[in-house]
Amino acid sequence: MSSAFEVRGGQRLSGEIIPQGAKNEALQIISAVLLTPEKVVIHNIPDILDVNLMIELLGDMGVKLNRISRSVCEFQADEVDFEYMHSPEFKKKTGKLRGSVMFAGPLLARFGKAFIPKPGGDKIGRRRLDTHIIGFEKLGAKFVYETGDNYFRLESEQLKGAYMLLDEPSVTGTANIVMAAVMAKGTTTIYNAACEPYLQQLCKMLNGMGAKISGVGSNLLTIEGVTYLGGCEHTMLPDMIEIGSFIGLAAMTQSEITIKNAGIQHLGIIPEKFQQLGIQMEFRGDDIYIPSQEQYEIQTFIDGSILTISDHPWPGFTPDLLSIVLVVATQAKGSVLVHQKMFESRLFFVDKLIDMGAQIILCDPHRAAVIGLNRTHELRGITMTSPDIRAGVSLLIAALSAEGKSTIHNIDQIDRGYQYIDERLRNLGADIKRV
Known part of the structure; x- marks a missing residue:
């Protein structure tokens, strides 16, 4: 029987976190x-x-x-x-x-x-x-x-x-x-x-x-x-996928977090994509400081049309962070179309987010439209299973921002890619335990 994470959401986190090697x-x-x-x-x-x-x-x-x-x-x-x-x-x-x-x-x-x-x-x-x-x-x-x-x-x-x-x-x-x-x-x-x-x-x-x-x-x-x-x-460089995950986590839980030694010059377009979701951040030396934000508003394109975020080979946006973008958009003000071009079944975890109260339309295996709730109501905790590494962390972020208790099964998938994630999140004040 593999272990699970039990998460009580709704806590604001604060502190410093150091990303693992890539x-x-x-x-x-x-x-x-x-x-x-x-x-x-x-x-x-x-x-x-x-x-x-x-x-x-x-x-x-x-x-x-x-x-x-x-x-x-x-x-x-x-x-x-x-x-x-x-x-x-x-x-x-x-x-x-x-x-x-x-x-x-x-x-x-x-x-x-x-x-x-x-x-x-x-x-x-x-x-x-x-x-x-x-x-x-x-x-x-x-x-x-x-x-x-x-x-x-x-x-x-x-x-x-x-x-x-x-x-x-x-x-x-x-x-x-x-x-x-x-x-x-x-x-x-x-x-x-x-x-x-x-x-x-x-x-x-x-x-x-x-x-x-x-x-x-x-x-x-x-x-x-x-x-x-x-x-x-x-x-080795710090893990840019982890850095993107922490930026999303901070915004979603209205937390004030500093990501230490982030290797900013190697992050390419990643910080910019999160800024397009309305997330504020400051670069202090090689650290990324994310202030606590009550709300964040998704930018539109210059002509006013709805923002699309899609993956593309480097120096485009990495597919590994699209599931994070999708989760973070659920509590933003505004809408975004997430277009996952490179893999055909990475978006199937959205049904769990819909169960939690998110407003998402899954158009097809590659595209999901997210209508941000702008905090008019919180997501609610549920019991769920993680299908792959990246979706696992996205669901974890959703659970940390949700009201009530969530249980995430199949967390071996998360452990495959993120070291001592529960312990590091507890150091920021998260209520998470391994059961």
Whole structure:
């Protein structure tokens, strides 16, 4: 029986909160340790389920681990155990963890062979691996699908640089191809590459190890292959999804919150999108201060038409924050259309918000119109289940602002992405307990 959160809402919160290290960066950065036999030290690791599983899996594969603290770890992949990767245990573990697909690029680059499980993880619609596999094939890898055990086996004598135009700017796809290409023979050019901060961080780390990647931060990457990569030290960025969640939480609960060390220069358009919902904030050094607001009013477009907020590959607005925007809009003054382009079932959690008293019209699996209540009545607490990581936190924010008691089941989904979230919210004055 998995645990649940019991939340009594309606409290105003106050205080400071420090965002964790970026989950999506962690999964790539931690895979990259497989590219060198030398020691790699990583700082600001988030202490969350997906990342801990990933580190444990590296340990099982023979990588030497020294966990100096929960947020700092030394890795040394000088003796990788390939036999283990044929074991049922490896297949079972990797099947549970979508991030494990990120091992393929580095293993292929350094050892000429790799295995990819069919992906598991979130229920947010199909997530294809085509980008990864087509990219590896262009670099000269052959792949065999093992039907018996739902597995892709990849191999290559020597990867060769190639030009490729990705059919979608997939973040994990780009990262995996970059890690494969850094030791390929010749030059690789990736156009329509993802350019998220996570990816910029990965490229920065790889260049620190001796790779030659240029165009970092743009959607055209050029990689000159090198024969060897060495060790390095790397510090991860704060998690921008968490920062966006805290901005939304502050507005929704009329709280005064300071988000410390927010890495503002790496947040792109995120602060601006929350400002469009009428949320005030001040940048103080690298901290974001959000004053307590009685109400916030959604801006319209300049011609007076209703605001639409949609996701788009970086530097556009990240899909991971659309569910937060949607929840926050339920108590705003005004209306907004939330258009989720990239995933087809991320908006299905709105039925829970409607049960809580929100005014939302779900137009189709991709679009929801939110008519803000402007605090004329509070949401009411209910019992609900979290379908995926991001919806889970959105529902948690809704519960914290609602009247009465809410119970949120299936919170393993929340724990996968947010470290000690209940404890950190209690420090701000939230009434939340794990049952």
